[in-house]
Amino acid sequence: MRFTEENLRELKELFYSSVNELLKNDSFMSQVINTVKEHFIAEIEELKKECDTFKKENRYLSDKLDELEQYTRRNNVRVFGISDNVQDVESEVLSLFNNKLSVPVKVEDIDRCHRVGAAKKTNNGSRAIIVKFVSYRTRDLVCKARKRLKGSKIDIQEDLTSKRYKLLQLARERVGNGNAWSRDGAIKIHVNNRICTIKNANDIEDPLTKASRLSLA
Numbered sequence: 001m002r003f004t005e006e007n008l009r010e011l012k013e014l015f016y017s018s019v020n021e022l023l024k025n026d027s028f029m030s031q032v033i034n035t036v037k038e039h040f041i042a043e044i045e046e047l048k049k050e051c052d053t054f055k056k057e058n059r060y061l062s063d064k065l066d067e068l069e070q071y072t073r074r075n076n077v078r079v080f081g082i083s084d085n086v087q088d089v090e091s092e093v094l095s096l097f098n099n100k101l102s103v104p105v106k107v108e109d110i111d112r113c114h115r116v117g118a119a120k121k122t123n124n125g126s127r128a129i130i131v132k133f134v135s136y137r138t139r140d141l142v143c144k145a146r147k148r149l150k151g152s153k154i155d156i157q158e159d160l161t162s163k164r165y166k167l168l169q170l171a172r173e174r175v176g177n178g179n180a181w182s183r184d185g186a187i188k189i190h191v192n193n194r195i196c197t198i199k200n201a202n203d204i205e206d207p208l209t210k211a212s213r214l215s216l217a
Contacts, residue, residue, distance in 0.1 A: 063199075069161045070185040075111070075139050076159030079129040081152070089113055089129050096154065101145040109138045130159060158182045167198065174204050 079093055086092050090113040097105040112132040133139040146156040160168065160182060168187050171180035179190040187198050198204055 066161050066163050070164060073159040073161070074185065075133045075136050077131050077133075077139060077142060078116075078157050078159050079131060079154065080157065081126055081154040082129055084115070084125045084127055089115060093129060093131055097142055100152075100154070101142060101148055103138075103141045103145050105133075105138060105142070109134055158185065160185065167200065170201060171198060171204055 079096070082089065082092055082096075090107070090110065093113060094105055094107065094110075097103045110131060111134050112130070114130060115127045116130050117127045133142075142156065143158065149155060164182065164185065164187055168180060168182055171187060171189050174180075175189050175191055181188055189196050189198055189204065196203070
């Protein structure tokens with residue numbers, strides 16, 4: 001059967017008329033809107049699940065990378081408080097370790113020793129000095145003896161990654177300098193007679209909340 005131009009025109013008018021009637025039908029339009037909405041909601045939920053998966057994978061990889069970076073620093077310490085006017089920093093830190101800390105450290109025990117950061121213009125500047133030991137054991141002896149510097153202008157800290165250093169600073173703000181420290185790259189806090197290892201900011205809140213509840217009981 002062949003359609004004439006008149007037939008095609010009539011079919012076109014009938015089609016548009018039917019569509020217009022459907023568009024005026026609130027019940028039909030409501031069904032269309034609900035169907036479209038359900039479709040997009042399902043798509044959005046699926047995208048959210050994929051996004052959450054990617055976020056978890058990213059956090060996992062970020063944590064693993066941070067662990068690896070921290071491990072490469074396990075033989076390092078940072079010495080703070082030695083004036084930039086001191087030229088021979090290696091001799092200065094050797095004197096510090098041997099005389100102030102009473103830890104026998106020889107030149108051969110140090111792999112590298114240098115200041116970090118740009119030189120300051122002021123005469124009383126004191127950039128940190130990073131010391132990389134040949135042996136972790138020597139580094140550990142120095143860290144254990146650093147409490148002998150309490151009350152002096154000199155401080156010795158572990159060489160932390162940027163992420164762990166920021167977490168340590170945040171922990172000290174929340175629980176106090178004396179109640180937050182690092183040990184072999186792990187950040188620890190002392191709250192409510194408990195020592196907790198924290199890995200993120202949320203870990204600080206949990207023991208603080210528990211301590212608050214106990215103090216109110």
